[in-house]
Amino acid sequence: MKLLIGQILPYITVTLFTLGVLYRLGRWVGPRIVHNITLSPWPKTNTEVAIRVGSEAFLFRNLFRFDKALWVGAIMMHLALLNIIGGHVVGFGFLGEQFALIPGLGITPELSTEMSDMLGTVFGILLFVTLLYLLFRRLTIPHVKLVSKPSDNMWLIYLIVLVGVGNIMRLFHDFGVGYEQVRDYIVALALFQPVTHMELLSNGFFLTHYLLVQILLIVFPYSKLMHLFGMFAERWIVNRVYKDPAPGIPNIDVAAARKAGIGIPSDDAAEEGV
Amino acid sequence: MPEYKGMVQPLRATPDEMRKIFAEPVPDEQKPEKALEYLDEIRKKFRSFVVAMESCVKCGQCAENCHTYLGTRDPNNIPANRAELIRKIYRRYFTLEGRWFGKLVGAEDISLDVIESWYSYFYQCSQCRRCAHVCPFGIDTCEVTFIGRQLLHWLGITPKLHAAVGGAMEKVGNHTGLPKPGIIDTLEFMSEEIMDEFGVEVEFPVDKPDSDIIYIPSSADFLLNPYTLMGAGMFFTYIGANWCIPSTVTEAGNFGLLFDQYYTQRGNVNRLLNAAHELNAKKIVWGECGHGWRAAKMYVPSMADRPVRWPLTHVHDEAAELIRKGELKLNPENNPYPTTLHDPCNYVRACGLNDNMRTIIKAVTVDFREMTPKGEDNFCCGGGSGILFDDPEMYQRRIQLSQKKADQVRATGIGKDGHGILCAPCSICKAQLYPMVEEHDLGVEVKGLVDLLGKALVWK
Secondary structure, three states: OHHHHHHHHHHHHHHHHHHHHHHHHHHHHOOEOOOOOOOOOOOOOHHHHHHHHHHHHHHOHHHHHHOHHHHHHHHHHHHHHHHHHHHHHHHHHOOOOHHHHOOOOOOOHHHHHHHHHHHHHHHHHHHHHHHHHHHHHHHHOHHHHHHOOHHHHHHHHHHHHHHHHHHHHHHOHHHOOOHHHHHHHHHHHHOOOOOOOOHHHHOHHHHHHHHHHHHHHHHHHHOHHHHHHHHHHHHHHHOOOOOOOOOOOOOOOHHHHHHHOOOOOOHHHHHHHO | OOEEOOEEOOOEOOHHHHHHOOOOOOOHHHHHHHHHHHHHHHHOOEHHHHHHHHHOOOOOOOHHHOHHHHHHOOHHHOHHHHHHHHHHHHHHHHOHHHHHHHHHHOOOOOOHHHHHHHHHHHOOOOOOOHHHHHOOOOOOHHHHHHHHHHHHHHHOOOEHHHHHHHHHHHHHOOOOOOOHHHHHHHHHHHHHHHHHHHOOOOOOOEOOOOOOEEEEOOOHHHHOOHHHHHHHHHHHHHOOOOEEEOOOOOOOOOOHHHHOOOHHHHHHHHHHHHHHHHOOOOEEEEOOOHHHHHHHHOOHHHHOOOOOOOOEEEHHHHHHHHHHOOOOOEOHHHOOOOEEEOOOHHHHHHOOOHHHHHHHHHHHOOOEEOOOOOHHHOOOOOOHHHOOOOOHHHHHHHHHHOHHHHHHHHHHOOOOOOOEEEEOOOHHHHHHHHHHHHHOOOOEEEEOHHHHHHHHEOOO
16 A cells, blocks of 8 residues: 555656646647637737736636625635645645745744644635535535536545545644655655655555545546636637727718718709608 | 427428538438537637637536526526537547546437437527636637537538528528619618608719728618618718628628538638629728627638738727717717617627727717626627527527516616617617517617617718
8 A cells, every 4th residue: 555655656646647737738739729719808918918817817807707606615715725735835845944934024943834834724624614615506506506517526525535634634633744754755756765664654644635636636637627727728719919900991081071061962952852 | 390309499401401502411310420520520620619628617607697598597508508518429539538437527429319409509509608708717608509500510400590591692692682683772762761861862882893991781781770771871971981882792791600610601701802802992891790790800810711901890990980089970869769788799799899889879879878787798689699580489489588688678777668779789689689679578679879870960
């Protein structure tokens, strides 16, 4: 088990994830944007495009405009997720002391570790709760239920379990693993050194959490999680700069035409016409 | 009766009618296999389709934002589910997850039933792009139903209405089948009408060589919306333009966009450019037609098969520009009734006409009231993409599809005294709304925007 999940699978995971994502993106690059299907009112400059796409990607603008209840759940969930992924990287990378490295704030390494712990706890719980909320929404709101496939619910349940295990390790220190253990493990993996003797691989919760993450990454390219990239690919098609051709009818002089009375019948013609 | 296993379907063109528009129907037993073949071909060409197939997360936001679903409450009319009708096939045959996990991810084998469901539901979609507008990712279900309709056309399944329109276009250059003498007669009649009603002399030149601009009216304006064409004629005369209507293209619409984006749409585009070339025109100005304006403005560049020498603008663009410059003398009192503006989908979500329409309507009416939502957030009339079917079942659907629009119009209060004006500057919107304002008893009359402009012009 230790050997498989801790030593062998990680390399397979990274390879399959990278190749899978590249394969999927490649499938999108092959077909062309054949016709101009920009959504109007269209942006007039690239800055406007960036603002539009940025506000959709990071603030979920459309969800905010058209469905506030979904917006709250979606943005909190993604925000928590982003912080947790970031937290895993810097937390393990700097052993929780990352905030002490920010100059001028006077944060001690001890305080930084405490902050790191606290942020992880808060975002972990937030992510768990928001995932439950999204699942609840999928199971209760009629029109969302109507569009859901089994895999949509399964992904949410999968993530809830994954995050749940992570939260148990975070909240109950007896089940947790230390920052240092994880860092040493990752370093060893990166250097292709044996890791099976390491203490953290004896922790059942860690192994479960770690296995679930790896399975997720392997399946990622063939799942709805690809919307991380799909969002930008789609926006790249529908939000592009468009410039209208200049209006103006050639060779007209409205003032002169009106002065000449074009269209106004001469008196005779008017009488005949009636 | 146009129904298949409980699904409403528009009346379909006969094999002979299909052959007239150069499509050979595929026998039923070969349809599933051929559908897959065509789908495989087309998915390798259109990125908009592939990304729409692979990015939806089923958040459900599109449901309550689609007038078709709001009006029918049919689950398959939720845009995400409508796209799913084709996505389940795409998954099953062209993705790993669909091949391995099947039903779990909603993959399904192709069958004649599936193809028939495409015909039912892709022709209930108005291709208004409101789902793309509200989708957090911008997934354009319109692209999916475009391709669905394309596949159906190649299989030989096209509504009678669309095929007839395609055939008439091929034959005489407009959708109503009006030949050149009929066009000239009608235009002369309109000149007389203008003289009688407005007391001004307006000529409608046809095929005049070396015209500075050619004007492309919707052919419905010759018969159903005469005031739109009369308004345009008065406008061009008023500003002293050297203009004409080309007799080979008396049609702003291009149904190719709606059922066959290959041969039919491309053919119409080239027919237009040939006319501009032959008359040695400098510019092409478009009449009131929503899908047609989109097909012209956004698709001519990619379908022209030659450098496009002619700038394309909409008559609203030109009028709004002159109004902004203060060159038109207008009397809004000529349009004294409470007026609201229905935003044609293609104008506001595909062609950026939002502001120009408002510049005009505010200048030519006394009592203009916006509906809610408005502009790019507005709902479709329910007839979008030419689903103006007249058989009893589909007609009932049309009443349902226009429910949201009826609610919006009622909320403005313009029809309270029975003389409101619902300005809907698009031929399909007009054709849908003429009967629908009666069905919903809205107390309004449907008009084009150029109609109102023509009325407001002050000649002396």
